[in-house]
Amino acid sequence: MARTAATLGSSSAFRRLYALTLVALAISGFAQMPIFKRYYIADIPGLGWLAQYYLTHLIHYLGAALLLGLVAYAVTGWLSGQRRPRLTGSGAVRAVLLGGLVVTGVLRVIKNFSGVYMPADWIVFLNMLHLALVMAYIVAAIWAAVGKKRWTTQP
Amino acid sequence: MCVGPGWATMTLAGAGVAVQADGEKEEFSVSSISRRHFLAGSMAAACALAVNRGAEAAAAGRDGEQLATLLDIRKCVGCEACVMACQETNGHKYPRPEKPYPKMYPSRVKVSDWSDRQDVTDRLTPYNWLFIQHATVTIDGEETELNIPRRCMHCVNPPCVKLCPWGAARQEPNGLSRFDPNICLGGNKCGAVCPWSVPQRQTGVGLYLDLLPSLAGNGVMYKCDRCYDRLAQGELPACIEACPEGVQTIGLRSEIIAEARRIADEIGGYIYGAEENGGTNTIYVSPVPFDQINQGSEYGPGRPHMAPVADQMKQGNRLAAAMIVAPLAGVGAAISRMMRAAQAPEADEAASDPNPDQGRRS
Structure with missing residues (x-):
C-alpha cells in the first residue's frame, strides 16, 4: 500500500491528464489577454473561441478545478506513503x-x-x-x- | 455639534434619501438642497468624519454599502448641463495623445483617435463620459421624446474590473469603478466584456508607448469614474450637482432602490439597472417599459442599449464552487484507490503502472 500511495501521481493516465490540464489552463489563461484576435490566431478555423473572454474564463475555471483535484490526489498519495519519495x-x-x-x-x-x-x-x-x-x-x-x-x- | 454618522455619511455622499441618527428619513433631491441645508450637512459630515471614520470610510457609504444613483428620466429636459459639467470637471483627466501615433502591427489594429472630435456630445467617447440619449415612446397614446442621461452603470460586480488582465480597472468600496490611466494598455477587453460597451479607447497615450507600442496595447480606456475625487472630498458628482431639474440623486444602494420602487409604484413605472448584470449602481425609473425605450432610441457604438442583461459573472462564480469540491474529490479518489490497492495489492501493482520506479515526468 505504501508503494501504491507514493506513486499515485505517477501513472501514465495521471501524467497525461495533468499535462492536458496545464495546457488548457495556459491557453485559456493567455486568452484573458487581448492577443489571440489581434494576432489572427482566433481567425484559424476552430479557434474562434479563443477570442471569447467569458468562454475562456469558464474554461480557465474548469481547468483550475481539475488541477486542484489532481494536485490533491497526488499529494494525498504522497503524504500517505510510509516511504515518501523525495522531490x-x-x-x-x-x-x-x-x-x-x-x-x-x-x-x-x-x-x-x-x-x-x-x-x-x-x-x-x-x-x-x-x-x-x-x-x-x-x-x-x-x-x-x-x-x-x-x-x-x-x- | 456632531450628528449620527449615518446622517453625516449620507449627506457627505450627496444622498437622495438622508437617514438621520434616529432613523428618520428625509427625502431630497440635489436641486432642492438649500445652501444652508448643504452646508449644515457638510459640517456635520466633517465632524462625524473626524470623530468616527475618516474620509475614505465615509465615501464608502454607511456600513460599507455601495452608493447608487437614481435617475428619474421623467424629469430630464435634455439641457446637457450634466454633460457640460462632466466635461468641465473631468477635463483634466482626458487623454492628451502624442502624435504621430506609432505604427501598429498587425495591420488590423486600428487607431482609435477622438482627439480631433472632442466636441462630440451625442455618444460616449474618451472625451465625453456622459451623453443624453433620446427615445421616442408613446405615453397615453401620445408620442413623446424622453431624454436619458447615459454613462457607466457602475455594476455591483463589474466585469470590466474583475476581468481586466492587468488590474488597471478598479472598483472602490463605494461601488464606483474606474480605470487607472497609468496602467491601462488599451486592449479594450473591458469594452468587450461590458454588457453596455461603455469604455472608450484613445490611442497614443499611456503605458503602452513605453513598452512595445507597435506590438502590444493601443492606448488607454476611458469612462465615467463617478467623480471619485469629488466624492472622496465630500462633494457630489458634477453631473448631479449641475442638474437644474434634480434628475439624479445619490445615496446608499438599498435606499436608492427603495426610492426607485416607491416612484415606480406611484407612477406605474418601470426600473432599469437594479437587476441588470446582477445589479448596478445606476438605477433608472421610467414611465414606460424599457423595451419601448430601447426600441425608440438609437443605440450602437458609444450609445448603450437598455435591454435586459443577465449576470455576466454568475456562471464563473458558480464554477468557483467546483474549486472547493475538486480537492475533496481528489483526496477521496486517492483514498479509494489506496484502499482498493490494499485489498488487492498484487492486482493493483500490475494495473497501476508498468514502470513505477521511473518516477513522474512533465
Whole structure:
C-alpha cells in the first residue's frame, strides 16, 4: 500500500491528464489577454473561441478545478506513503511554482466574487505574479521535459 | 455639534434619501438642497468624519454599502448641463495623445483617435463620459421624446474590473469603478466584456508607448469614474450637482432602490439597472417599459442599449464552487484507490503502472 500511495501521481493516465490540464489552463489563461484576435490566431478555423473572454474564463475555471483535484490526489498519495519519495531539484522548483500558481489563482477567484474588494495595488501585483509564475513554470516544464528530469526520486 | 454618522455619511455622499441618527428619513433631491441645508450637512459630515471614520470610510457609504444613483428620466429636459459639467470637471483627466501615433502591427489594429472630435456630445467617447440619449415612446397614446442621461452603470460586480488582465480597472468600496490611466494598455477587453460597451479607447497615450507600442496595447480606456475625487472630498458628482431639474440623486444602494420602487409604484413605472448584470449602481425609473425605450432610441457604438442583461459573472462564480469540491474529490479518489490497492495489492501493482520506479515526468 505504501508503494501504491507514493506513486499515485505517477501513472501514465495521471501524467497525461495533468499535462492536458496545464495546457488548457495556459491557453485559456493567455486568452484573458487581448492577443489571440489581434494576432489572427482566433481567425484559424476552430479557434474562434479563443477570442471569447467569458468562454475562456469558464474554461480557465474548469481547468483550475481539475488541477486542484489532481494536485490533491497526488499529494494525498504522497503524504500517505510510509516511504515518501523525495522531490528532485527540478521537482521542487516545479512544486514551488505550481503552489504559487494555485495560491495566486485562488486569490484571483476570490477577488472576482461580488462585494470582494482588494486594494488596487494588490490586484496588479497578484496579476503580474500569476503571469510571471506561469511563464516560469512553462520554462521549468520544458527544461524538465528536454532533460528527462523526474519529479521525485524513488526511496 | 456632531450628528449620527449615518446622517453625516449620507449627506457627505450627496444622498437622495438622508437617514438621520434616529432613523428618520428625509427625502431630497440635489436641486432642492438649500445652501444652508448643504452646508449644515457638510459640517456635520466633517465632524462625524473626524470623530468616527475618516474620509475614505465615509465615501464608502454607511456600513460599507455601495452608493447608487437614481435617475428619474421623467424629469430630464435634455439641457446637457450634466454633460457640460462632466466635461468641465473631468477635463483634466482626458487623454492628451502624442502624435504621430506609432505604427501598429498587425495591420488590423486600428487607431482609435477622438482627439480631433472632442466636441462630440451625442455618444460616449474618451472625451465625453456622459451623453443624453433620446427615445421616442408613446405615453397615453401620445408620442413623446424622453431624454436619458447615459454613462457607466457602475455594476455591483463589474466585469470590466474583475476581468481586466492587468488590474488597471478598479472598483472602490463605494461601488464606483474606474480605470487607472497609468496602467491601462488599451486592449479594450473591458469594452468587450461590458454588457453596455461603455469604455472608450484613445490611442497614443499611456503605458503602452513605453513598452512595445507597435506590438502590444493601443492606448488607454476611458469612462465615467463617478467623480471619485469629488466624492472622496465630500462633494457630489458634477453631473448631479449641475442638474437644474434634480434628475439624479445619490445615496446608499438599498435606499436608492427603495426610492426607485416607491416612484415606480406611484407612477406605474418601470426600473432599469437594479437587476441588470446582477445589479448596478445606476438605477433608472421610467414611465414606460424599457423595451419601448430601447426600441425608440438609437443605440450602437458609444450609445448603450437598455435591454435586459443577465449576470455576466454568475456562471464563473458558480464554477468557483467546483474549486472547493475538486480537492475533496481528489483526496477521496486517492483514498479509494489506496484502499482498493490494499485489498488487492498484487492486482493493483500490475494495473497501476508498468514502470513505477521511473518516477513522474512533465
